[in-house]
Amino acid sequence: MSLSSLLLLLLIAAICGAIGKAIAGGSRGGLIVSIALGFIGTLVGPWVAGKLGLSEPFTVTIGGHPFGVLWSIIGAAIFVAIIHLISRRRW
Secondary structure (H helix, E strand, C coil), X not given: CCHHHHHHHHHHHHXXXXXXXXXXXXXXXXXXXXXXXXXXXXXXXXHHHHHHCCCXXXXXXXXXXXXXXXXXXXXXXXXXXXXXXXXXXXX
């Protein structure tokens, strides 16, 4: 993977994480938190989709690696919602 592909992947992960955080009501954290949420969402979202038997309607291929955008956003929102339930404070 080239440097430009990695930077583009980080940018898309940050956008997905920020949108997921906004959907779940998270307000804390900056760019690094959004990137981490985007990548965590990439793990959680497709797992949920697989359990429900759903496919990824919007996939972006970066450097030969697919990145499911919609399920990444949904996975990030689910992860932030679970963190809210566990910690009982705004994250």
